[in-house]
Amino acid sequence: MMKILTAGLVVGSLGLLFGLLLAVASKKFSLDVDPRVEKIIALLPGVNCGVCGKPGCKEFARALIKDEISLDACRASSRKKKAEIANILGMKK
Amino acid sequence: MSFAAVLSIIVSMVFVNNFVLSKFLGLCPFLGVSKQTKIAAGMGIAVIFVMTLSTALTWLVYRFLLIPFNLMYLRTITFILVIATFVQFVEMVIAKKSPLIQRALGIYLPLITTNCAVLGVTVLNINSFFVNGRPVYASFMLSLLQSFFAGVGFALALILMSGIRERLELNNTPKSLRGIPVAFIIASLMSLAFMGFKGFVF
Numbered sequence: 001m002m003k004i005l006t007a008g009l010v011v012g013s014l015g016l017l018f019g020l021l022l023a024v025a026s027k028k029f030s031l032d033v034d035p036r037v038e039k040i041i042a043l044l045p046g047v048n049c050g051v052c053g054k055p056g057c058k059e060f061a062r063a064l065i066k067d068e069i070s071l072d073a074c075r076a077s078s079r080k081k082k083a084e085i086a087n088i089l090g091m092k093k
Numbered sequence: 094m095s096f097a098a099v100l101s102i103i104v105s106m107v108f109v110n111n112f113v114l115s116k117f118l119g120l121c122p123f124l125g126v127s128k129q130t131k132i133a134a135g136m137g138i139a140v141i142f143v144m145t146l147s148t149a150l151t152w153l154v155y156r157f158l159l160i161p162f163n164l165m166y167l168r169t170i171t172f173i174l175v176i177a178t179f180v181q182f183v184e185m186v187i188a189k190k191s192p193l194i195q196r197a198l199g200i201y202l203p204l205i206t207t208n209c210a211v212l213g214v215t216v217l218n219i220n221s222f223f224v225n226g227r228p229v230y231a232s233f234m235l236s237l238l239q240s241f242f243a244g245v246g247f248a249l250a251l252i253l254m255s256g257i258r259e260r261l262e263l264n265n266t267p268k269s270l271r272g273i274p275v276a277f278i279i280a281s282l283m284s285l286a287f288m289g290f291k292g293f294v295f
Binding site: 003006007010011014015018021022025026028029030031048049050051053055056057058 | 121122124125126128132135136154158159162163164167170171174175178181182185186188189190201203204206207273
């Protein structure tokens, strides 16, 4: 029983500490970004597979906004999600 | 720390036990980000950076948190936590403080957050440089050295692969093999070639 408690406490507090650190950091180092980028990132699968040729889903979203890449380049995303992303980008169906 | 031991770690990490081509870790970025040499080089440098620093952090966490509490069996999940937090934190700081580094390095960082090669090297360090829960002589420095050169090995494999794939673009590949399929074949051939280094370890 003691063992479980120490394990939970140590890893739990470590996680809490890291969480707080990231929360503070995200406030302190926040940047003004295009709100569409955040929305698109949320809709992308987030697996960072790199099949589209961009290093990570975040960069793919940024490239989409700048119209540098086709939405078709993403293989992991479903058709439904892609339609939603296309909506945000203001593309025609 | 003798010179021979250092050299053996370097050769082992870069060639003999190359993370991508012998241990098959981090295959995802290896195939994903190897289309252009420039991007591959940036990714390689980012991996070296993250591997070295997350090794420093995980070593400290293991030595001063997990061992005293006898929680060595929670190594994997703790390391994932540490690495993910560290990478996210670095990304935020870089994005705010230095747009130049952000453009060169930062875009690769989220890709590395959950990369198995990074987790692999931190776990490998614990396996190599701790005996019965005690750090061996110069354990910390050896861990840093090992992870740095594991990153170099990763970068080497990535850059070699991207060079081949860039030239391959100009070749007349059969239609059914174009793109990813032929990249898989090349990856396996490169892995076979790197098997030639087996038996090099001294």
